[in-house]
Amino acid sequence: xxxxxxxxxxxxxxxxxxxxxxxxxxxxxxxxxxxxxxxxxxxxxxxxxxxxxxxxxxxxxxxxxxxxxxxxxxxxxxxxxxxxxxxxxxxxxxxxxxxxxxxxxxxxxxxxxxxxxxxxxxxxxxxxxxxxxxxxxxxxxxxxxxxxxxxxxxxxxxxxxxxxxxxxxxxxxxxxxxxxxxxxxxxxx
Numbered sequence: 001x002x003x004x005x006x007x008x009x010x011x012x013x014x015x016x017x018x019x020x021x022x023x024x025x026x027x028x029x030x031x032x033x034x035x036x037x038x039x040x041x042x043x044x045x046x047x048x049x050x051x052x053x054x055x056x057x058x059x060x061x062x063x064x065x066x067x068x069x070x071x072x073x074x075x076x077x078x079x080x081x082x083x084x085x086x087x088x089x090x091x092x093x094x095x096x097x098x099x100x101x102x103x104x105x106x107x108x109x110x111x112x113x114x115x116x117x118x119x120x121x122x123x124x125x126x127x128x129x130x131x132x133x134x135x136x137x138x139x140x141x142x143x144x145x146x147x148x149x150x151x152x153x154x155x156x157x158x159x160x161x162x163x164x165x166x167x168x169x170x171x172x173x174x175x176x177x178x179x180x181x182x183x184x185x186x187x188x189x
Contacts, residue, residue: 004063004064005069007061007064015058020032068092070117072091073091074094074119076093077096079103079107080107088117092116093107093119094120095120102131102135108121108125111124
């Protein structure tokens with residue numbers, strides 16, 4: 001298997017870039033391969049110096065097609081429970097793009113426990129530690145902000161109540177009492 005992987009690497013180095021005819025002349029023609037179909041197309045007619053065409057001879061050996069650099073089958077994982085069904089000798093995992101950091105750390109921990117290779121993270125242990133420290137830092141910041149918000153709210157409420165009490169002078173108190181008496185007297189029984 002390792003010999004085939006070496007052959008695949010050497011073949012990939014030799015493989016040319018397949019570009020559509022006249023892609024260098026016109027911007028609207030992307031540098032993407034498209035089979036030449038024209039009747040007088042020189043690339044279709046295999047003229048020398050006209051670029052390379054896609055052919056089966058450029059393919060890698062069948063046994064190593066679709067394998068990772070280590071020679072493992074790639075399995076996309078979205079949940080930590082999926083790790084149980086993976087064979088560590090023949091399969092490696094790729095953590096899905098849409099997985100959040102908390103679940104990603106859980107998947108990494110379970111994979112490291114069962115000695116499964118993680119293919120899309122170069123140093124999984126450092127990554128997990130970094131994410132955990134980031135989560136802890138965010139929690140601390142959130143707690144600080146909530147405490148500061150509580151401190152800001154309490155003094156305002158007390159000041160408003162004190163201001164209302166101080167504002168009422170003796171004359172205003174008498175007016176308020178008189179208004180209450182007038183309400184009582186004017187009520188119909």
